[in-house]
Amino acid sequence: MLYYIYDGTFDGLLTAIYDAYYEKDSPEQIVPLNNFVDNFLIRRIYIQADAEKSRKVHDAIINKISKDAMTNIMYAYLSEHENAGIFILDYLRFGFKVGKIADSYLSDDRVYNIRRLVTKITREKQLLAGIIRFRLLQNNIYYAPIETQYNTACLLGDHFADRMADQVFVIHDVKRNYGVFYDKTKWFMSDIELNADVVFHEKELFYQELWKQYFESITIKDRINPKLQSNFMPKKYWKYLIEMK
Amino acid sequence: MNLIEKIKILSDSAKYDVSCSSSGSNRKNKKGGIGNAAPSGICHSWAPDGRCISLLKILFTNSCIYDCKYCVNRSSNDVPRASFTPDELVNLTINFYRRNYIEGLFLSSAICISPDHTMELLLKSIKRLREEENFNGYIHVKAIPGANKTLIEETGKYVDRMSVNIELPSSQSLKLLAPQKTKESIIKPMGLIKSGIIQNQEEKHKFKSAPQFVPGGQSTQLIIGATKDNDLKILKLSESLYHSYNLKRVYYSAYIPVSSHPNLPTISGPPLLREHRLYQADWLLRFYGFNSSELLNEENPNFDELLDPKSGWAIRNIDKFPVEINKADYFTLLRVPGIGVKSAQRILQARKVTVLGFDDLKKLGIVLKRAKYFITCKGKYFPQRSIPTNPASIKDSLLLEDNIKVRENMEQLSFFTLFPGIMAVNENIARISGEL
Numbered sequence: 221m222l223y224y225i226y227d228g229t230f231d232g233l234l235t236a237i238y239d240a241y242y243e244k245d246s247p248e249q250i251v252p253l254n255n256f257v258d259n260f261l262i263r264r265i266y267i268q269a270d271a272e273k274s275r276k277v278h279d280a281i282i283n284k285i286s287k288d289a290m291t292n293i294m295y296a297y298l299s300e301h302e303n304a305g306i307f308i309l310d311y312l313r314f315g316f317k318v319g320k321i322a323d324s325y326l327s328d329d330r331v332y333n334i335r336r337l338v339t340k341i342t343r344e345k346q347l348l349a350g351i352i353r354f355r356l357l358q359n360n361i362y363y364a365p366i367e368t369q370y371n372t373a374c375l376l377g378d379h380f381a382d383r384m385a386d387q388v389f390v391i392h393d394v395k396r397n398y399g400v401f402y403d404k405t406k407w408f409m410s411d412i413e414l415n416a417d418v419v420f421h422e423k424e425l426f427y428q429e430l431w432k433q434y435f436e437s438i439t440i441k442d443r444i445n446p447k448l449q450s451n452f453m454p455k456k457y458w459k460y461l462i463e464m465k
Numbered sequence: 466m467n468l469i470e471k472i473k474i475l476s477d478s479a480k481y482d483v484s485c486s487s488s489g490s491n492r493k494n495k496k497g498g499i500g501n502a503a504p505s506g507i508c509h510s511w512a513p514d515g516r517c518i519s520l521l522k523i524l525f526t527n528s529c530i531y532d533c534k535y536c537v538n539r540s541s542n543d544v545p546r547a548s549f550t551p552d553e554l555v556n557l558t559i560n561f562y563r564r565n566y567i568e569g570l571f572l573s574s575a576i577c578i579s580p581d582h583t584m585e586l587l588l589k590s591i592k593r594l595r596e597e598e599n600f601n602g603y604i605h606v607k608a609i610p611g612a613n614k615t616l617i618e619e620t621g622k623y624v625d626r627m628s629v630n631i632e633l634p635s636s637q638s639l640k641l642l643a644p645q646k647t648k649e650s651i652i653k654p655m656g657l658i659k660s661g662i663i664q665n666q667e668e669k670h671k672f673k674s675a676p677q678f679v680p681g682g683q684s685t686q687l688i689i690g691a692t693k694d695n696d697l698k699i700l701k702l703s704e705s706l707y708h709s710y711n712l713k714r715v716y717y718s719a720y721i722p723v724s725s726h727p728n729l730p731t732i733s734g735p736p737l738l739r740e741h742r743l744y745q746a747d748w749l750l751r752f753y754g755f756n757s758s759e760l761l762n763e764e765n766p767n768f769d770e771l772l773d774p775k776s777g778w779a780i781r782n783i784d785k786f787p788v789e790i791n792k793a794d795y796f797t798l799l800r801v802p803g804i805g806v807k808s809a810q811r812i813l814q815a816r817k818v819t820v821l822g823f824d825d826l827k828k829l830g831i832v833l834k835r836a837k838y839f840i841t842c843k844g845k846y847f848p849q850r851s852i853p854t855n856p857a858s859i860k861d862s863l864l865l866e867d868n869i870k871v872r873e874n875m876e877q878l879s880f881f882t883l884f885p886g887i888m889a890v891n892e893n894i895a896r897i898s899g900e901l
């Protein structure tokens with residue numbers, strides 16, 4: 221059993237794809253280091269992320285398959301699914317073989333496996349765009365802590381930078397310890413270490429109260445349906461929702 | 466009165482308006498401004514009743530000079546009254562928006578002092594949002610029936626969507642329950658909005674920079690079950706609103722008893738299942754190429770509550786089936802019960818490279834529960850012992866499979882339709898994210 225082990229970055233993953241392709245290897249799995257469970261049957265190859273190789277794979281995908289395919293594997297990667305690496309390799313092999321039309325093979329497993337992951341990421345991203353809640357801090361930063369199932373926070377930068385163009389904000393992925401920062405001109409990602417408690421702006425709690433009141437009065441009591449509510453907005457996302465506290 | 470109490474009173478009486486959609490507009494943020502519109506709309510929360518919360522849906526005031534029988538705000542009703550000032554409303558909207566609670570504002574109002582006076586207050590608040598706060602998020606505003614033409618036209622320049630609620634689907638019903646309103650006072654502003662939109666499209670054609678006028682289109686709402694009007698009448702009305710007034714959406718709201726009056730029916734609960742069937746039929750009109758007379762007629766003027774309108778139609782037209790999945794065109798596929806827009810598109814796409822069997826359909830995410838009675842793959846029916854092919858037994862099988870479930874889940878189903886944006890939303894995002 222051959223395992224490719226990469227550093228967990230997207231560049232690392234693309235480098236792994238490059239190596240598999242040009243070494244004519246057939247790895248059983250392509251896994252990030254931090255997710256790797258060793259066992260003595262496994263033969264390991266450690267992949268050094270290489271920007272040049274990664275760029276070549278990127279260009280090949282865009283030219284020989286499609287831009288969508290590039291997005292698809294990016295999303296599959298962000299799913300952190302245990303088989304994401306190998307699904308991506310299979311999908312790309314298939315894509316390089318059939319070209320642009322690859323994504324039309326909807327019922328082919330190589331396409332199906334990726335599409336399923338892409339759907340999940342897309343859904344979570346869409347949901348988050350709505351349910352992120354900023355809190356205004358004393359220092360006039362809008363701060364939104366989130367805990368997500370997939371690694372989707374990084375997909376939200378464009379959306380919020382366009383929309384909240386005139387406010388400084390931080391979206392904090394609490395589980396993965398990184399943040400999307402926006403400084404009124406551009407957004408970027410960076411690790412976060414919170415070393416002090418966040419302190420709210422004096423008006424913050426007032427607006428939270430108003431929002432909770434709104435949430436309560438907008439509900440039609442004759443139509444209460446908690447199951448439906450949690451279908452749309454699963455409980456695992458409630459932790460940082462002001463109105464659900 | 467403090468702001469919390471105002472919110473309580475003014476959102477409480479706005480909540481029966483079912484529209485909360487923030488879709489259809491692509492307003493961009495301006496330099497140094499805040500907010501933009503997402504063409505497919507975004508939900509920001511879901512209330513305990515399962516409805517999507519997208520916009521801050523609120524009345525400017527609930528003090529009304531009119532006395533519509535079905536309405537909580539009617540002048541004869543003894544309820545606490547409140548009004549915002551434009552400043553309060555603007556502040557609230559901006560602060561909610563900056564915290565990402567909402568996608569924008571849906572501003573409506575009871576009629577205070579006069580239709581013109583009310584419309585002026587709404588216009589003033591909205592203008593302040595756009596011009597002083599540089600707010601470019603979604604705004605939906607109600608055109609107040611009876612308000613002056615110039616006021617309505619002026620308002621249209623600042624908002625993304627405008628609507629006039631028809632509420633009661635016929636003149637007789639209006640006379641009975643809302644005697645101070647007339648068909649004309651409702652239809653007139655709708656006509657104004659419509660011609661404003663058309664004129665604006667022509668201008669846009671000539672000058673790209675022409676200011677927008679109601680880019681998200683107009684919508685309306687009909688109350689279901691407060692009057693004797695049957696489904697056929699309601700659906701016909703919707704159909705002509707789509708055709709003659711270019712409406713984006715007609716919303717249906719199951720009547721919730723908020724008062725008792727001899728002219729109002731006494732019902733135990735809102736007719737949710739009926740509302741659900743109307744939403745389904747409405748979708749068939751807008752996206753599936755059906756017209757109302759295929760779905761209902763004078764002999765059968767109401768939907769079968771047990772069966773969705775498309776299955777009902779298919780069973781009555783069994784001679785048009787089965788449909789071969791590998792050959793049928795898009796609109797034929799759309800007429801198969803259980804196959805929706807997304808499924809039909811996927812079938813077409815996959816057919817380019819594969820001859821589809823039933824296993825493939827499952828991987829395409831197509832649910833065969835209903836469809837299996839109406840389709841073949843490679844000339845063969847779904848592999849199941851004795852699949853019924855005559856109308857009566859198909860109906861029995863369909864009912865057997867989900868009749869009980871429909872009844873149990875009736876409220877759930879109904880709520881799903883209150884958020885019909887969800888499918889479109891996901892599809893759209895998939896496209897947007899194509900360019901990362």
Ligand code: SF4
Pocket residue numbers: 529530531532533536537538539540574575576643
């Ligand atoms: S005019 Fe509107 S707010 Fe006033 S009573 Fe009639 S429906 Fe209610």
